[in-house]
Amino acid sequence: xxxxxxEGIKVVDFSWAFAGPFIGAYLGDxxxxxxxxxxxxxxxxxxxxxxxxDGITGVNRSGCFLVVNNSKYGITLNLRHPRASEIIKKxxxxxxxxxxxxxxxxxxxLGLGYExxxxxxxxxxxxxxxxxGQTGPRSTFAGYGWNTVALTGIxxxxxxxxxxxxxxLQAYPDSVVPWFGVVAALAALEYRRRTGRGQYIDVSQYETxxxxxxxxxxxxxxxxxxxxxxxxxxxxxxxxxxxxxxGEDRWCAITVFTEMEWEAFCRVLGSPVWTRDExxxxxxxxxxxxxxxxxxxxxxxxxxxxxxxxxxMQQAGVPAGVVKTNKELFEDPQLADQGYFQRVEHSEIGxxxxxxxxxxxxxxxxxxxxxxxxxxxxxxxxxxxxxLSDQEFVDYLDQGVFE
Numbered sequence: 001x002x003x004x005x006x007e008g009i010k011v012v013d014f015s016w017a018f019a020g021p022f023i024g025a026y027l028g029d030x031x032x033x034x035x036x037x038x039x040x041x042x043x044x045x046x047x048x049x050x051x052x053x054d055g056i057t058g059v060n061r062s063g064c065f066l067v068v069n070n071s072k073y074g075i076t077l078n079l080r081h082p083r084a085s086e087i088i089k090k091x092x093x094x095x096x097x098x099x100x101x102x103x104x105x106x107x108x109x110l111g112l113g114y115e116x117x118x119x120x121x122x123x124x125x126x127x128x129x130x131x132x133g134q135t136g137p138r139s140t141f142a143g144y145g146w147n148t149v150a151l152t153g154i155x156x157x158x159x160x161x162x163x164x165x166x167x168x169l170q171a172y173p174d175s176v177v178p179w180f181g182v183v184a185a186l187a188a189l190e191y192r193r194r195t196g197r198g199q200y201i202d203v204s205q206y207e208t209x210x211x212x213x214x215x216x217x218x219x220x221x222x223x224x225x226x227x228x229x230x231x232x233x234x235x236x237x238x239x240x241x242x243x244x245x246x247g248e249d250r251w252c253a254i255t256v257f258t259e260m261e262w263e264a265f266c267r268v269l270g271s272p273v274w275t276r277d278e279x280x281x282x283x284x285x286x287x288x289x290x291x292x293x294x295x296x297x298x299x300x301x302x303x304x305x306x307x308x309x310x311x312x313m314q315q316a317g318v319p320a321g322v323v324k325t326n327k328e329l330f331e332d333p334q335l336a337d338q339g340y341f342q343r344v345e346h347s348e349i350g351x352x353x354x355x356x357x358x359x360x361x362x363x364x365x366x367x368x369x370x371x372x373x374x375x376x377x378x379x380x381x382x383x384x385x386x387x388l389s390d391q392e393f394v395d396y397l398d399q400g401v402f403e
Contacts, residue, residue, distance in 0.1 A: 004031025005364035009189065012037060012095045013072060014112070016044040018171065019145060019205055020101030020129050021068040022178035023185065027097075028071030029357060029368050035091070035381055036072040038374060039079065040403045044069070047374065053349040060348040060373040067371075070344070070354045074372025075381045078403045079110050087401065088112065090386040092120040096192075097185055101129040104139045114200045123198040125188045129181050133204035145171025145205065152209045153227075157216075160231045173209045180208045238286035239265070239293055242323050243301040245309055251323035252306035254297065254313060259283075264316040269300050346370040378402055 009032040013024035021036070021044070028034040038044055046064040053061045077087055088111075092098065098117060100107055107113050107128070114126045128134060131143040132151075149155045149172050150165075159166040184201045192198055210217070216227040232241035234255070242251045256262050266275040274280070274296050279289045286293055301309050306322040313320035324332070330341060330353075341353045347370070354368045382388045388396070396402060 006032040014100040018174035023181040069371035073377040076375035127201040129203040145173040
């Protein structure tokens, strides 16, 4: 079997919730040894977040935890225990990279700040993915990705013009922040390979999420236009929206940007009389009469299933896609062909699925392992990876260090 891309890289993961744990999971999928540190007294919040397998609650049964902690070894360690520092020194001496996403200052208060870690291992790399970074007037503000959706203005852009903001289905930053973290970590590892020097990586979830609003921010700087909620509308496309199709709650998204696409769109519909109306002859006209245009489009789409609409449009070169449920996504033939959902065997809940990476390396294979149960790898990590004797392991265990 080919070597994995990150074989030999060692990561200690103190993070919790979503944005931080995803970083470790992505690194682990490509072969890094990632040790997730938790405690019985302070569980990762996703362990107690629904949904649970078969509806049975339990710290090892949460789908949220499973999807962001794959390919890790799980240990428990009470960071506030007087003897925890002895274990921490061994962990840091073993590691190449430390990942955390607590609030600014928390790791320092625990004696785990970057300056302290450097005393144990000067070349260590540490990555902190806090809500608003380590410095600045709001750096100590607590929060989650949901709060960041509001702070960045994404929440204000999501919804209908005549209604209040609705935000996003999930905490959007949790989906984008980890990619920045992974790239930064790999860059720091490469820098250390060349120079022998580690460094501290300060990732601001607020700023990384603002990055995805660049066009709107530039529009304000250049034109002083303040973007607001627009529903499914787009200022430079029409028709542009999701249209009701045949069946119960079935929809298809259609987007027409260019005049060539508009002409192809009209041909798919059979060039009905309304498509030759002067009001729809240009993008400006279509935008000005968009409500009526959408009614005409839906009068056509309602006669077909969303799959039929998508196929007809795609064959004509018009962007269109079925609005899918999660069930339909899981059954999607394209994702099945790419092996996107990978079956793994979890030690408590049994067979389950993990999402694979949307990126494939032709030589270095992906190797996804199921997320660990709480403290599942304590004995193996502490004795085999960190070198504790059996008696030392038992002594620490008896004293509650692993609680």
